[in-house]
Amino acid sequence: MAGVNKVILVGNLGRDPEIRHLENGTPVANFTLATSESYTDRNTKERKTTTEWHNIVLWRGLAEIAEKYLRKGNSVYIEGKITTRSYQDQQGVTKYITEIVGQNMTMLGGAQRNDNAGNGYPAQQPANQQVNSPQAQPMASKQETPASVDFSSDETDDLPF
Amino acid sequence: MAGVNKVILVGNLGRDPEIRHLENGTPVANFTLATSESYTDRNTKERKTTTEWHNIVLWRGLAEIAEKYLRKGNSVYIEGKITTRSYQDQQGVTKYITEIVGQNMTMLGGAQRNDNAGNGYPAQQPANQQVNSPQAQPMASKQETPASVDFSSDETDDLPF
Amino acid sequence: MAGVNKVILVGNLGRDPEIRHLENGTPVANFTLATSESYTDRNTKERKTTTEWHNIVLWRGLAEIAEKYLRKGNSVYIEGKITTRSYQDQQGVTKYITEIVGQNMTMLGGAQRNDNAGNGYPAQQPANQQVNSPQAQPMASKQETPASVDFSSDETDDLPF
């Protein structure tokens, strides 16, 4: 059966990405992303804000970009799909977690950026620069500080669209 | 902070919608939706399918549409947002559930429809008919069998776009 | 600057796809897609329908799928991007045309299907079947009658997500 499972988020990182590597070396990044919306309470007429937290998972090249350029507080556009998986917690209880697996990402210059002075990380990324990079392959040029990576439109270089 | 939290799903109902009513009468519908994708296993070259299950929540008019026209197996387009809430299970353990709150829905004619013969349910809905209905208000005409309801573009009647 | 240019359409083909081939053999399919919405006229209280027509362009594998399985009247989900190009008409006047370049497509079983009896075309496609196929490469199995092709998630076979 044909399905569509698409998520589009614009929000801010709740913490720095955590990077792990599978045994075969494949990098994975995890972080939380807050998407907020505000509304006026019908009774009190007060402005209120609700925030939704999303568990983001990025693989391979996107994980590397996250490691290099994303920090707590940064604003990003993420396109991906919803996945739910189960795992055993420390008491052996089966738990479920829903995560967004990112397939496309664009850094937005909207939020404060940690410049991570003296921490070995690059400080500033140019807001809204873009890179299109083959999946399962490191960024061609490590000097670039991309604000967008779309692993979903690989191989379109040099094509008539 | 400005956020975007948008989900787009095309899938099939895993079961008939369950309808409840809040104390004030507000209807809520719940069902699960399967979105499948198929791929070729790199090693075995076999075709495989993975299915993701989504917990769908519909409120008010959309819940009424679901009650009337959606059945197990039906194919629908659902646009909404991701929400996660916690609750206490029967052992008093805090659990989390991620749900998709539908904001727009279009029935697709893709899957077999239960005609629920003799069960008090309406049998066939015309595939791909559309209705635009004010939120928090029952469908104007109960005779209609809409395949699409968009509560997000209310009040656009008679406007220049 | 980082950009997002994404279109999501569910609609019906206004005519059979036209297939052309570039000099290097690359196939291109063109057709129009109608997306309709209905609303109630605020004054007359009549139900009205407005239809928007989109110029769809599909390349390579998606063009081949369209040629094989899509016919006038069929219902499809198309994800792509907006592009505008100029050309000279027969009087030498510069004209502009906006087109949707499809990047992902799912056939929906919603509309009547032309079975094209005796016309050399395959008659029925199974509604809502799915195929994921490498870009710039013909379908692995011509016997399959896919209802979904996503060229944007190529190469994800055998990966941990």
Place this chain on the structure above:
Amino acid sequence: MAGVNKVILVGNLGRDPEIRHLENGTPVANFTLATSESYTDRNTKERKTTTEWHNIVLWRGLAEIAEKYLRKGNSVYIEGKITTRSYQDQQGVTKYITEIVGQNMTMLGGAQRNDNAGNGYPAQQPANQQVNSPQAQPMASKQETPASVDFSSDETDDLPF
């Protein structure tokens, strides 16, 4: 027939919004939005950028927000639908123009902001603040400088989702 006609754009304004008013006072804003993507030329291995320009139309409250807070160069998220209309140019020739009618908008802090010093315009908007405002009705508080307005989720104040 059930249709979906949805566009999601993240880009930068090519010029300040132009605001007009219908005879009945309804405000309309027009501007162009650039969405860029970069890629590596397969032959020259050079980084290249292509930019797509979109004609944006905003009505009522969104037009007012645009007038107040959007300037050339600003980065915005816009969700809307594709529309094509015809008109007669000054030679009486029928022309077609495709426009994106915005239904939801979020200001992103990504691009340089004109501070329009001494021009009577408000200078800085707080990046990524959000407002949800009833359609066809001016913003409740003119003091606010919203970065997000979603006219598609009106009337959801005080509701259980």
Place this chain on the structure above:
DNA sequence: TTTT
């Protein structure tokens, strides 16, 4: 030109 589609669809209901």
Place this chain on the structure above:
DNA sequence: TTTT
């Protein structure tokens, strides 16, 4: 638990 759906769908093909």
